Amino acid sequence: MSTLWTQLEPLLSKVQKPARYIGCEDGSLHPQPRAGQVGWLMTYPDTYEIGLPNQGLQILYEILNERDDAWAERSYAPWVDLEDELRRAGLPLFSVDTHRPAAEFDIIAFNLSAELVYTNVLNCVDLAGVPVRAADRRPEHPLIAIGGHCTYNPEPISDFVDLVVLGDGEEVVGEITDIVREWKASGRTEGSREQVLRALSQVPGVYVPSLYEAEFDGDRLVGIFPRYSDVPEVVEKRTITDLADWPYPKNQLVPLTEVVHDRLNVEVFRGCTRGCRFCQAGMITRPVRERPAEQVRNMVSNGLRRTGYDEVALTSLSTADFSGIERVVADTVNDPANCGQVSVSLPSLRVDAFTVGIAAEIQKARRTGLTFAPEAGTWRMRQVINKLIRNEDLYGAVESAYSQGWRRMKLYFLTGLPTETDEDTLGIAELANHCVELGRAHHKNPSVTVSVGGFVPKPFTPFQWFGQNTVPELYRKVGLLRDATRKSRGVQLKWHDPKATLIEGIMSRGDRRLGPVIEEVWRKGGTFQEWSEFFDHGLWVETMAAHGLSVEWYVYRHRTEDEALPWDHLSAGLHRDFLWQDWRDALDQVGLEDCRWTPCYDCGACTGYGVEHVVASAVPPAGGSQGTGQDLSAGDSVPVTIGGVRSSIGASTSTAGVGTS
Amino acid sequence: MRVRIRFTKVGKVRFLGHRDLARIWERTLRRAELSVAYSEGFSPRPKLSFGLALSTGYESDGEYLDVELASTAEPPQLAALPGRLSALLPEGIDATAACEVSRSEPSLQQAVTSCSWLIDVVDVTVAEATDAVDRALAATELMLTRERKGKQVTDDLRPYLLDLSVTGPTPTGARLLAELGTQPRTLRPSELLAALDPPLDEGLVRRTHQWTTDDGARRELIPLDATSAQHDGERAS
Ligand code: SF4
Numbered sequence: 001m002s003t004l005w006t007q008l009e010p011l012l013s014k015v016q017k018p019a020r021y022i023g024c025e026d027g028s029l030h031p032q033p034r035a036g037q038v039g040w041l042m043t044y045p046d047t048y049e050i051g052l053p054n055q056g057l058q059i060l061y062e063i064l065n066e067r068d069d070a071w072a073e074r075s076y077a078p079w080v081d082l083e084d085e086l087r088r089a090g091l092p093l094f095s096v097d098t099h100r101p102a103a104e105f106d107i108i109a110f111n112l113s114a115e116l117v118y119t120n121v122l123n124c125v126d127l128a129g130v131p132v133r134a135a136d137r138r139p140e141h142p143l144i145a146i147g148g149h150c151t152y153n154p155e156p157i158s159d160f161v162d163l164v165v166l167g168d169g170e171e172v173v174g175e176i177t178d179i180v181r182e183w184k185a186s187g188r189t190e191g192s193r194e195q196v197l198r199a200l201s202q203v204p205g206v207y208v209p210s211l212y213e214a215e216f217d218g219d220r221l222v223g224i225f226p227r228y229s230d231v232p233e234v235v236e237k238r239t240i241t242d243l244a245d246w247p248y249p250k251n252q253l254v255p256l257t258e259v260v261h262d263r264l265n266v267e268v269f270r271g272c273t274r275g276c277r278f279c280q281a282g283m284i285t286r287p288v289r290e291r292p293a294e295q296v297r298n299m300v301s302n303g304l305r306r307t308g309y310d311e312v313a314l315t316s317l318s319t320a321d322f323s324g325i326e327r328v329v330a331d332t333v334n335d336p337a338n339c340g341q342v343s344v345s346l347p348s349l350r351v352d353a354f355t356v357g358i359a360a361e362i363q364k365a366r367r368t369g370l371t372f373a374p375e376a377g378t379w380r381m382r383q384v385i386n387k388l389i390r391n392e393d394l395y396g397a398v399e400s401a402y403s404q405g406w407r408r409m410k411l412y413f414l415t416g417l418p419t420e421t422d423e424d425t426l427g428i429a430e431l432a433n434h435c436v437e438l439g440r441a442h443h444k445n446p447s448v449t450v451s452v453g454g455f456v457p458k459p460f461t462p463f464q465w466f467g468q469n470t471v472p473e474l475y476r477k478v479g480l481l482r483d484a485t486r487k488s489r490g491v492q493l494k495w496h497d498p499k500a501t502l503i504e505g506i507m508s509r510g511d512r513r514l515g516p517v518i519e520e521v522w523r524k525g526g527t528f529q530e531w532s533e534f535f536d537h538g539l540w541v542e543t544m545a546a547h548g549l550s551v552e553w554y555v556y557r558h559r560t561e562d563e564a565l566p567w568d569h570l571s572a573g574l575h576r577d578f579l580w581q582d583w584r585d586a587l588d589q590v591g592l593e594d595c596r597w598t599p600c601y602d603c604g605a606c607t608g609y610g611v612e613h614v615v616a617s618a619v620p621p622a623g624g625s626q627g628t629g630q631d632l633s634a635g636d637s638v639p640v641t642i643g644g645v646r647s648s649i650g651a652s653t654s655t656a657g658v659g660t661s
Numbered sequence: 662m663r664v665r666i667r668f669t670k671v672g673k674v675r676f677l678g679h680r681d682l683a684r685i686w687e688r689t690l691r692r693a694e695l696s697v698a699y700s701e702g703f704s705p706r707p708k709l710s711f712g713l714a715l716s717t718g719y720e721s722d723g724e725y726l727d728v729e730l731a732s733t734a735e736p737p738q739l740a741a742l743p744g745r746l747s748a749l750l751p752e753g754i755d756a757t758a759a760c761e762v763s764r765s766e767p768s769l770q771q772a773v774t775s776c777s778w779l780i781d782v783v784d785v786t787v788a789e790a791t792d793a794v795d796r797a798l799a800a801t802e803l804m805l806t807r808e809r810k811g812k813q814v815t816d817d818l819r820p821y822l823l824d825l826s827v828t829g830p831t832p833t834g835a836r837l838l839a840e841l842g843t844q845p846r847t848l849r850p851s852e853l854l855a856a857l858d859p860p861l862d863e864g865l866v867r868r869t870h871q872w873t874t875d876d877g878a879r880r881e882l883i884p885l886d887a888t889s890a891q892h893d894g895e896r897a898s
Contacts (some may be wrong), residue, residue, distance in 0.1 A: 005673075013718050018676035024751050254688065256674065256751055257681045308688030308749075341691075341699070 004091060005099040011085040019257035020048035021082065023074075023096035026254035026307065029061075030098055031071035036184060038177045040064050040072040041095055041105035041142070045112070045120035046530060048076040048096070052253060053261040055315070056148065057111050059248040060169050070177045073097040073105070077120045078127070080528065086127065093127040102128035106180055107143045109165075112150035115507035116500065116529040118157050119522040121146070125160065132519065134162050134210055139188040143180065143196075151207075152237075152284055153459040155224070155566040156507050158209030159515035163200050165207075166570060167237030167284075168270070170246050172205045179203065201231045205238035207570060214512045214566075219553065221511055224569045236571045237284070241611050243270060243291040247299060254307045263311035263345070264303040268296050268328070271605075272317035273596045273613070277386045277586050278375070278414060280458035282317055284572040286605030287613045288596055293324025300332050304342060313345045320350040320358065321596075323615055329362055348373070351389045356400040369408035370401050376417060377427025383589040384419050386582075391431065398435045402442040409435055409448045415477045416455040416469030416501075418586060425477045428452065429484035429491070436490040449492045452481060454501030456508050459567045460574055462582035467558040468505045474498035499537035503529070505555040506544070511566040514554075517543050573605040662730045664739070665762045665769075666746070667883050671720045671867070672753035679714045682754075686726060689749045696734035712769035712871060712882075713776070713847055721868040725769050725882055727762065758883045772873045772882065775823055775842050780850045781864030783834040790835040791827045793857040798825060805856040818856050821848035833864060840872075 012018035033039055042061050044051025051057070057074065064072035073095035078086060086092070093102040102108055108128060110121050122132045130141045137144075146154060147165040154164045165172055183196040201208040211231045215222040226233055240246060252264060269290040272282035291299075300312050312332065316322060332344050344362040349355050351372045359370060374394050376382045382389055398409055413428045432450045439446025454474045457463045469477075478495045485491045506514065520543045521529075521536075528534040544551055559565065561580055568576075578601065585592065595601055596613055606612050670682070677685070687707050690697050699705040708729035715721050730737075743756040750756065766772065782790055797803060803818040821842035828836045841848040854861045872879045 012676055018717065019678065019681055022673040022676050024673050024753070026751065256677055256685055258684070262684075305692070308690075308692040310687075310691065341705075 002101065002104065003099045004094050004101060007089065007091055008094065008099060011082065011089060011091075014085060015081040016079065017257070020076070021078070021096060022256070023099070024256055025052075027249075027251040028097050028253055029065050029073075031065060031073065033071045036069070036181065038070045038107065038180045038184065039105040040070060040173070040177075041075050041102055041108045042072055043075040043077075043093075043102075043108055043110050043124055045077050045110050045117045045124055046528075047079060048255075048257075049259045051076045051111075052255050052259045053265065054111055054113075055249065055265055055267060056169065058253055059246070060109075060173050062249050062251065063170060064173055064177070067174065067177060069181050073100065075102060075108075075124070077124055077528075080534075083123070083127065083527075092129045093124055103130060103142060105142050106184065107145055107176070109145040109147060110161075112146050112148040114530060115150060115156075115504045116535070118507060118518050119526050119529055121157065122160055122519065122522040123527045126522075132160055132522075134160060137162070137193065139190060139193045141193075145176075149281060149284065150507075152280070152570060152572060153509065153567045154207065154209065154570075155214070155512050156510040156514040156518060158512055159519070161209065162197060163206055163208050165238070166205050166235060166572070168240045169238070170240050170248070172203060172238050175203045176200060176206065198228070198231070204236060207235040209512075212569065216513075221564045221566060223564045224566065226569075234569055234571050236609070237573060239287075239573070239605075239609055239611055240270075241289070242614055243267070243289045244295055244614075247291075247295055252303060252307060254309070261313065263313055264300070264307055264309045265313045265315050266296055266299045266303065267291065267316060268314045268319055268322045268325075269316045271613075272321075274318060274321075274594050275386050275582075275592050276375070277384070277462040277582060278417065278455060278458075279317075280461050283461050283574060285317070286573065286603065287611060289614045290323060293328055296322075296324060296328050297331055300328070301335060301337065304338065310341050311343045311345060313347055315347055318348050318350060319346045320348075320352075320355045325358065329358055333362055351394050351397050353396045353400045356397050356404065359401070360404045369410055370406050371410040371412065372397060373412035374431065375412065375414050376420075376424060377413065377429070377431055378424045380589060381417060381420060381424040381427065383591050384586050385414075385417055386586065386591050388591050391434075394431060395434065395438060399438050402439045402446060407439070407443050407446055409439070409446075411435070411448060411450050413450060413452045414455045415452050415481075416474050418463060418466045419589075420469075420477075422477075422480060425480055426484055429481050429488075432485060432491045433488045436488060439490070445490065447490045447492065449494060450481070450485065451494045451496075452478065453496040454498050456501055456504045458508055459565070460572045460579070462579050462586055464509065464565065464579065465559040465561070465563075465583055468501075468555045470556055471498045471502050474501060497532065497535070500529075500532075500535055502551065502555060503535075503537065503540050506540070506551065509566065510554055513547070513549060517547050517549065520546070571608075573603075573608045575602070575604040575608075578603045662732075662734070662736055663762050663764055663766075664728045664730060664737070664742070665760055665883060666726045666728065666743070666756050667758040668724050668726065668746075668750070668754055668756045669720075669722050670715065670724055670754055671722070674751055674753035675718055675720045678717045679711070682724075683709065683711065685751065685754070689746060690728065692749050693745055695728070695737060696731040698729040698731045710768060710770075712773055713843055715868060716849065716851070716866075719850075719866045719868060722757075723868060723870050723881070725773075725871060727769055760883050769882070773843050773871045774874045775840050775872045775879070776847075776868055777870040777872070778837075778839045778841060778850050779828075779867045779869055780837040780839055780854070781831050781834060781866065782837060782854065782861040783864040784862055785834045787827055787830050787835045790837065790861065793859065793861060794825050794827055794837065796858050797822060797853075797856070803856045805852060807852065818848055818852065822853065825853075831864070834862075 042057045044054055061072045064070045075095050125132050125144055131137050143162045145163045146161050147169050151164045151166055179199045197208045200206050201211050211227050212224050213227055214224045269288055271285040271288040273288050276282055329344055349372055351374055374389050375387045376385055415425055432448045435448045436446055457466045457468055475498055481493055485493050521539055526536050526539050697707040699707055710727045712725040739759050742759040746756040804815055805818055806813055806815040823842055824840035826838050828838050850866050851863055854863050871882050873882050
């Protein structure tokens, strides 16, 4: 086996944080590949600190290594100092497990969770010694694959990738392995790369961009069509039906150096049906699939014992909604084996007193800060985005938190939302100011940090037709908030750079014509664009202009109902007319209840794939559920009180209709 | 009960920093189900204390850690402890000895009076290295200006240079053996090399021993002949 360690070692003495590159994590594997096995390099196109905890990557790493016909290692984008050293020494991108050159793998698979990492993908491919454009690759080159949330519009980077995986990866990686194994066995002869890609395009959930033609009429996209009749017109995402079948990661990696989320992470459910209209993650991961509470408990207790962590996070898009939440938390906190030293964290707190109660249960000692995400400043605005939190809900949660000892609140908001008025924007400051007031009854110096992000419309959400706010408009709104909070002691305002929001917007809903822009920005050194010290807004804007592309057209323009969208040939199961209706409802300020506990709206996520929600409880969690419009104190029945009642197809929660869409 | 553990840090893990090592030990002790005492207060931390920090990138045969066990804890089998911990530690970090130390003994920071080092210097011949070493030993003072807490400070390193010799060639240069003082402050190998005439370039560096002084006599912190089994026996009797 070939390892670059001896060549890398002297370079590591010259760079910052060399521990990023040594591997050796508890749980890491040292595969000894045999002939014919398919090698996967699971790559995160950002730093080790951010990439290591990525659960998707770790899950697939384990699943692949359990197979007889595959092996997998991991790689992360080297920081700029090591990249310089590697290029100077003529060394390639490498795996951290055995320090093997990236080009020795059959597939380099990237996890893409943010748009600004695209140039890092190109950089990693180039560092691997692989041509950055898919069209220039030869049979001996690895296949470049991408997965993760950004793949729901992969068009901007479609020139650079061979295959795109939509949805849950657990099953599909095996199917891809089968095909690539055959390809290897056949000797990867001249011309065989096209054949293997053609074969891969037949796997449900796999999109091969080179087999599709994007047709334009002037500026206007006509559509993206398969070049061959056997290539599917629409690629559907993959969905695993039951999380209980996939208790991964079984051996979560324990890094030797500091990373984000450095704790045990146990995924308690996947999917979300609250229907927040800005939230792509919620839309594309439907339906809800809960892990059985018993399995969660086992994963927690085994994981803690194996790793030695003193913190476990129960992860999902809204963990307080997990039916088994109270018992799992109580069991973990009270487990004598944990000696009272283990803390539980809920990364996504729901805004209500029930959730604060759970937080109180688990944070007996360190009550420093709590985070809530009301997302918008007024009830009107929250109806538009379908995040149905009343001001009283937030105040109740904050009051309850202050009275139980927390001093610092962090509130997350979006600005630049559809129909947003200055009154809505200023509502953010009002909420924050009121929260500090509530805190003063309990503490001398309560503080509220308000974090404001500019809204970027995402594919497969009801807001995919909305024209994003301009950079000056976002600056103006931030300015309004700055003025409105300047005098309030205790309120701190933070905001995401509107210029970065703009570039995210270009990628979010862009099309194939952006390929040359991304390539040029990369060639001019524009890597690590997620990092403010490297983010180069001017470079992007100039490059767009140089290629004759209009930021206005890509980002600020509202789309019409009949406009072809660059992701129309991909599907997350959601019917386009469901999304369009939801968009109209948003403009009418009509809310939509959570379909977990109310009738199905036939959005398509279950009905289209013949799957259902897997929830242990037929009623919403105790304490209530925003979005159901129910009485928060009762936590029981689900009266339909909010907005127009939508006629729905299923009378009860999705009776698995077989796929017609 | 206070337990002192000696451990190695060699191979890839030499790139770990001091804080990384502390976290690894916290997790390892929990996995070994040793009941470590926790500090009081707002955010309780396990009571671990490390000796003199080892620079990131250096290897060591002799790192030390003192662990304060909870008063309620069952005293561990000290003879078996190194093996038990090594099985849980990453490759390159091995516990090599453990013994009980009384709470009245000075802390590791205070106890260590000097360290022995193997220092590889690169791009230099044995003869050149020997010249530089001889010059340093013959000098009455070795001045070096360093930045400390943002200020330029010039010190004489000579009192900290207890011993220095060239042990022989390496594929890329020569290997030095040094004993460097640690009280009241520590002389690091990189500082020594910078103060030589001419300064030498550092290759791989390995700490081999940390010494303490007992009535004027130098000994390893956990005496090399005192196996942990003897300590265990003493306590059991
Ligand atoms: S198909 Fe029905 S039940 Fe399933 S996520 Fe969509 S609306 Fe909800």
